[in-house]
Amino acid sequence: MAVVGTERVKRGMAQMQKNGVIMDVVTAEQAKIAEAAGAVAVMALERVPSDIRAAGGVARMADPTIVEQVMKAVSIPVMAKCRIGHIVEARILESLGVDYIDESEVLTPADDKYHVNKREFTVPFVCGARDLGEALRRIAEGAAMIRTKGEPGTGNIVEAVKHIRMVQSQIRRVVSMSEDELVAESKEIGAPYELLLEIHRTGSLPVVNFAAGGVATPADAALMMELGSDGVFVGSGVFKSENPEKFGRAIVDATMNFKDYDLLAKISQGIGTPMKGIEMSTLSINERMAERGW
Amino acid sequence: MIGMILKIGILDVQGAVSEHAKSIRNIGAEPVLVKHPESLVEVHGLILPGGESTTLGTLIRKYGLYEPIRERARQGMPVFGTCAGLILLARKIEGQDDHHLDLMDITVNRNSFGRQRDSFEADIEFEGLSGAPFPGVFIRAPHIVTAGSDVQVLAMYQDRIVAARQGNLLAASFHPELTSDLRLHEYFKAVIERQCAAECV
Numbered sequence: 449m450a451v452v453g454t455e456r457v458k459r460g461m462a463q464m465q466k467n468g469v470i471m472d473v474v475t476a477e478q479a480k481i482a483e484a485a486g487a488v489a490v491m492a493l494e495r496v497p498s499d500i501r502a503a504g505g506v507a508r509m510a511d512p513t514i515v516e517q518v519m520k521a522v523s524i525p526v527m528a529k530c531r532i533g534h535i536v537e538a539r540i541l542e543s544l545g546v547d548y549i550d551e552s553e554v555l556t557p558a559d560d561k562y563h564v565n566k567r568e569f570t571v572p573f574v575c576g577a578r579d580l581g582e583a584l585r586r587i588a589e590g591a592a593m594i595r596t597k598g599e600p601g602t603g604n605i606v607e608a609v610k611h612i613r614m615v616q617s618q619i620r621r622v623v624s625m626s627e628d629e630l631v632a633e634s635k636e637i638g639a640p641y642e643l644l645l646e647i648h649r650t651g652s653l654p655v656v657n658f659a660a661g662g663v664a665t666p667a668d669a670a671l672m673m674e675l676g677s678d679g680v681f682v683g684s685g686v687f688k689s690e691n692p693e694k695f696g697r698a699i700v701d702a703t704m705n706f707k708d709y710d711l712l713a714k715i716s717q718g719i720g721t722p723m724k725g726i727e728m729s730t731l732s733i734n735e736r737m738a739e740r741g742w
Numbered sequence: 743m744i745g746m747i748l749k750i751g752i753l754d755v756q757g758a759v760s761e762h763a764k765s766i767r768n769i770g771a772e773p774v775l776v777k778h779p780e781s782l783v784e785v786h787g788l789i790l791p792g793g794e795s796t797t798l799g800t801l802i803r804k805y806g807l808y809e810p811i812r813e814r815a816r817q818g819m820p821v822f823g824t825c826a827g828l829i830l831l832a833r834k835i836e837g838q839d840d841h842h843l844d845l846m847d848i849t850v851n852r853n854s855f856g857r858q859r860d861s862f863e864a865d866i867e868f869e870g871l872s873g874a875p876f877p878g879v880f881i882r883a884p885h886i887v888t889a890g891s892d893v894q895v896l897a898m899y900q901d902r903i904v905a906a907r908q909g910n911l912l913a914a915s916f917h918p919e920l921t922s923d924l925r926l927h928e929y930f931k932a933v934i935e936r937q938c939a940a941e942c943v
Contacts, residue, residue, distance in 0.1 A: 450862040457861040460758075460881050460920045464792045464826070467756040486801060488756060488794040524794055525858065525882065547858035547882070570859045704755060704801065705777075 453570035458592035461525070461548065461572055462656040465489060465593075465679055469669065469700045470658070472496050472683045474514065476521035482686070485696030489525040489548070491681070492518035497554050497601030497737070498684035498723065507555045509537040515544055527574070532741055533559025542571040548593070549573045553740035554600045554683075561742065566590030576660065578611045578738060580618035580647075581637030587655060588640045594653065596677070597738040598661015601684050603725035605662045605671065607738055612659060612675045622647050661738065664689075664722045666702030666715055673706035690720030748934055751776040751785035753811075755801045757793020757826060761919035765927045779810040787820040787934040790827030792881070792917050795852065798826055799842040808843070815845050820910040820937050822930045828913040829884050836887060846911045847890030854885045854902065866916070868905060869896040871925050878904065878916040885915050910937055 468488030473479040479490045494510040495503065509530050519526045525547035530537035532551055537558070541549050551564055553576050566573040567590035576597035577583035583594045596615070598608030618637070622644055625633060630648060634641040646654055659672030660681035669680045680703050682696075689695040698715040705711050733739060747770070752762045754775035763773035766789075774785050782788070788811065790798075802808050815821050823831040823846075830842040834849040855862070861882055865875035878899065886903035889895060897905035897914070904915040912933060918926040 450864040452860060452862045454863050456879055456920060457858075457863060457881055460879055460917060461858055461861065463758045463761060463920070464794065464881060466758065466760075466793075468794065468797060483796060484800075486797050488797050523852065524796055542859060545857045545859060572858065700797075700801075 455592070458572035459655050462574070462593035465525075465658075466656060467704055468679045469696075469703050470527065470679070470681045471686050471696060472681075473518060473687070476517040478687055478692070479518045479521045479526075481693055482696060483522045483524050485686075485693060486700035487524060487696065488679070489527055490518060490522060491527045491529065491550065491683075492546070493529065496684040496687060498603070498688055499601075500554060501601040501735075501737075509534070509541065509555070512540065512544055515541070515546060519545065529555055530564070531555040532557040533562050533564060535564050538564050538569065538573075542569055546571065551575050551591075553597060553737045557740050563589050563741070566592075574658070576738070576741060577615065579614045579637070580622070581639045582741070583615060583653065583657070584637075584639035584643045587643060587653075591655065593656050593658065595658040595660040595681055596672075597741070598659070598663070599728065599731070600661045600737050601726075602662050602728070602731070603664035603685065603688075603723040604728060605664065605668045606728060608659050608661045608663065608672060609675065611661075611738075612657075612672060612677055615653075615657065616676050619647055619652065623651050663699070664725060666698040666712060666719075669699045670702040670706035670712055673703055679703065684723050688723035690722075694719040695722070747772050748787070748931060748938075749774050749785045750931070750934070751782060751788040753788065753790050753798070753802070753807070753827075755793070755805065755807075756797055757791045758917065758919050759791055761917075762789050762791050762824075765919050765924055769924050769927050769931055771931060776807070777805070779806050782807075782810050782814055785819075786938055787822070787930065788814075789930070790821065790823040790830050791919065792825035792827065795826035795829040795842070798830060802830070802842070812843055812845065815843070815911065818910050818937055818941070820912070820930065820933045821845065822912040822914075824914050824917055824919065825881065825883055828886070828915060831911060831913050832886075846906075846908050846913060847893055848886045848906060848908075848913070849888045850884045851887050852884045853882050855880055855883050858882055864899060866897050866899055866904065868926070869894075871929065873925075876918070876925065877921045877923055879920045880904075880916050883915040886913070907933075
């Protein structure tokens, strides 16, 4: 008897993406460029985060036509975003056959209290997190993959660095605790005790953890790998750069060879200008997407 | 052979590398991460892990691993491909003009069980394995459509070939590295040991 949608096939799908780069695309042509550059998956969107930021208003799930065109254009997995808590957008994406759903703070949240109960779906989900408590709440809801939130559409890596460092240091802390301290820690960070106990014993998150939100250059991608990410999402960074083909390939090379500094020096040359970035202090609190989600 | 620790390489470009490394350690062999052609020299066998076959195929060419892997496999080095690794081994990929390593006389169909929502777990009867059926984890899995006369079919699922062997080459549609069942890694280790014994004579 075949069983679909098990925790193992959902988490396993993300494990197959490790050391890879997942690129945001808004057309079938961009999806083909991403695939040729060596992306392990594409995220089909109507607008990349920097354009969502510029456009303002309510950002929703992409038009299914775009998602279907991207799915037809490439053989690598296709992901798509639904609004936080928008159960029906998620069901529509599942029905379209997307391979992974990102319940994402890049879109305007549909629910101010609850995320989607991801365990009820056959399709796996990835969710953003700023710290261990948030990551484990999402995993408890059924997320099969975690990514840092960073600050999407800024081309500024500082927030993603803050988030991955926070998660790593909290994991180290949980590992070094005695078991009788874990209940208090569970209350402190708002994380389920059973998941903390699992981390205490295994020393790592039970799912793959990618970097996202602000990756703009090959060096940024390599930095996130250096800090312990399992792979990288690049949103606006590829197709808002001067030369997406070259830039995309360089980010893939940098992610897979993040410790080879001679190679990084070589591939960072002659790839054109990266996307224009935004300094964090110029963003007011309600312009920060990472604040969305609970 | 006795007392020697086998070194089993894992293609370390992208995908489920650490999972295979863990299984290899658990069968008492030493995992060697193969990112560059130089690391191939010291290994007794090589695992091509699950990942994205399009990405893996592009990058083994780019990183100069394509010819060295083919050459050693043709000289007899045992190779075990799981999921995307099976696609890399194949002579022909349905619906595509190109292929990757072209080592095994099989034609494969990619994502033949559907998209991710159709990914599944099922018990598999595996030729030559004793005990309970093998827990098959199929993730956007390929299957073998046709196999040459030298190819031994090792497992079928719903009338599709999901595991096979051709001499020193072993391939499975599913992911033994995502389970704690070590029998397929043990099976591969036995293939390597026989190969080493033959070469040492």
